[in-house]
Every structure is written in structure tokens, then in C-alpha cells.
Amino acid sequence: VTGAAPGPSSIRRPRAKRGEGERLRDEILAAAERLLVKTGDADAVSIRGVAEAVGCTPPSIYLHFADKGELLFSVCQRHFEELNRYTEDASASADDPVDRLRLMGHAYVRFGLENPEAYRVLFLSANKIGVRDFDAEQLMELTCFGKLVATVAACIDAGRIRPGDPFTVACTVWVALHGLVSLLITRPDFPWPDVDLTSELIEMTMHGVLT
């Protein structure tokens, strides 16, 4: 009633110096990521919302991204890199391939539970982020699936996992882990048992796969 703020919470950021136009690009990406994580829904992130969060106007975003799809695609790439960091760190800390497999599983689940909205965007929403898709090759690399296959192969070579196609085995392992993360995220209201379900599942998977 007392007419406090002029518009919405529109704090204008200062215009970048001559050579620093790319700085806005980073700020847009960061803001889009924040909003995506906050809402967990690509549809809920709007160009206008991002612009307001950054403190610029909507058209400015088109100086750095062709359209909304390209913006969201870039955000996803960042999330994938974060996931890679999780599993990379985990697998680096063990020499035994079976231990490494276990640790990677735990790291994967931990990434999902600590970044549920990011996980939702990466694996739970339709793969059309805007118009753009990730192709098969990109997916292989980005989802750290390559590392998983290699680790499984090492286990098989060492005679620790029953002989079989490493790729297929890696798929079943990934599938099981993904099921856990996605259900814990989308159905937090389900009366989950009061045990460490992650360990429970990983041990079940291990037992199902080991020699």
C-alpha cells in the first residue's frame, strides 16, 4: 500500500566493461542453474525469471544464448560435470575393482540425493531440454557410464564378477542405482524402511553379480 519498491525486486547489475561481455553469460548460467535447482522443473524456469535473478532484462539473454533451449542445455552440461566429479573422486580412492564399483555406486546415489533437482533434470525429465537432445555418445561420456563399464570389465577380468558382457552388466547396475535415486526423490512420502537402503541395494546388486 505504501508503494515501497518500484518494480519487482529488480536490482540492476552494473553494465560490464568493454571486454567483459562474457561475464553476463556466466551470471545467466549461474542464475539459471540456481532457479532450475530451486524448482526442479525446466518448464518452471523462465527467461524472464532468469533475467530478473541476474538483474538484467530478458532481451539481454539473447545476446548470449540463441533461445531458451540452448540456455537449459548449457546448464545440464554443468550438472553432468558435477556428477562426474562425484564418481571420479570416489573411484580414485580404491584399488580393488570391486571396492571401486561399490564406492562409485554410493557416490552416484549421493550425488542424486544431495542434488535432487539436478538429478531430476538430468535423468527424470523428458530428454527434450527445449528442443535440443543429448546424443548417445554425449550421454555415454557425460553420465560417467564409460567409467562404470571399465570398472565392471576389470571385475570380470579379475574373476570377481561372473563372466558376461561388461556393458550389459553395467546397464543392470546403473538401472538399479537409478531406480533407488529416482524413487527416493520422487516419492519421499513413501514409507521407506528405516535402513540404509542404498547399502542394501548395492549389496543385493553385488551379490547378484559377483562370482
Next chain:
Amino acid sequence: VTGAAPGPSSIRRPRAKRGEGERLRDEILAAAERLLVKTGDADAVSIRGVAEAVGCTPPSIYLHFADKGELLFSVCQRHFEELNRYTEDASASADDPVDRLRLMGHAYVRFGLENPEAYRVLFLSANKIGVRDFDAEQLMELTCFGKLVATVAACIDAGRIRPGDPFTVACTVWVALHGLVSLLITRPDFPWPDVDLTSELIEMTMHGVLT
């Protein structure tokens, strides 16, 4: 250019007879279900879209549903009933509890792959369908999870599955199956191996769990 149709493809349905007002309710539900299955996205189903599909006007929908959330909630209930039919049929055809478990798993996956958009709505989207939630008790019943727990318990009693809490074991089994369905649905572009991954996963799960 030749001005054929008057509005959009607006074919008006005839008004119901005096006592048959409830018929529109069914038609709305059916149309909403069709649209939901076609788009696979609750956000993409609009009151106006449903109205046009039915052949009535948007306000008519409010004669039968309080708001959009209530409409979508009702559609979900129908899908859950369909899922129950799948698993019911499958489990009825085997006496051995382990066989029954296997069959239920296959039926669950089959439901998901044959009704991907329904599955997406039930298990992949946020659990806020509009404003309404399914509560824990409803979920237990609707997802046919109770049957799964009972079957697992039967397996344990028969000494076929390693001793443990049936509920927890059922969770890990569900989690694994869900992971398969959801990844096959959301990532059809992933270079899945050319094997029956469903059987592969179910056998892995069984091997991980059986005595």
C-alpha cells in the same frame, strides 16, 4: 484461406439428457487421459485442451471437477487401476512364490513399456499432481506394492529368499524394476545392449536375493 471450419476443430457434442449429467464427467476423464498419454506431461494437459477434445466449453469442466488438480488426480487413479490389473493377472498364473515374483516383475516392466506416458505420470513426475498428493497409504495400495511384499514374504517363509525383512527386500526389488522402466522410457536414445534387459535385471535381482 477458404474459411472452412468456424473455430478450431470444435465439434460440439450434444447436450446430455436430464438425468445423464454424469456422462460428461466420464467423457472429460477419458479425454484427459488420452491427452495425458499423448503428451506424457501433466503440464501440457490444459483445461481448454480437454474441453476441446470432449467438445464442450472450458467452464463445463468445472461442473464436474473443482479444479485442474482434481481432474488430473482422477486420471491417475485410473492408471493405477490399470497397473494393478497387469500385476494381478500375472501373479494369478503361478503357484510357486518365486515364479510369482518373477512374473510380477515382468508384468510391472511390461506395464511401464506398454504405457510409457502413464508410467511417466505415475512415477516420474513430481508427486504434486496439481495440488493434491497421494498419501503413503494410498500409494501402498495403488502401486500394488502390498502384493509384492506378500509375495516376497512367501518366498522367505518357503526358505527360497535369504532371511530378512520382506518390506525392505520388496523395496530393493521395486527400486531395481523401476530403474529399468524409467531409464528405458526417459532415455530411449541410450545405446542399450541388444539383449532382454528385463530378464537380465530380474535374474540379477533374483540371484542377489535368493538363498
Next chain:
DNA sequence: TGTACATCAGTGAACGCGCGTTCACTGATGTAC
């Protein structure tokens, strides 16, 4: 050293669109007297 010009980093206003929902209404059908 001065000035015209190019470029960079944006802005302001508007476009047309589809959305959920509300409101006042209409016309057919039944019922009471």
C-alpha cells in the same frame, strides 16, 4: 590533441499467445398446483 566513427553491452516497449478460472446467462426438461 581533436573528432568522426564503429563497436560493444546492453535497454524499453511491445507482439501475440495460451493459460486457469469466474460470472452472468440460456434454453430445455421436469414438477406442483
Next chain:
DNA sequence: TGTACATCAGTGAACGCGCGTTCACTGATGTAC
């Protein structure tokens, strides 16, 4: 049998909103001569 009235099953028009995107522009900073 006639008529006033209630109810049922809707409709038409409008509300205000947020959206992606485009267009013409602006003002500061650098560069060439």
C-alpha cells in the same frame, strides 16, 4: 389440461497473468585519421 416455477446441463465472454521473442533504440568505450 394449463401454467408457473425449479432444476439441470450447460454456454459466451471476459478477467488477469506470465510466457518467449523481436525490434528499434541508447549510451559508454575504444579506434583511425
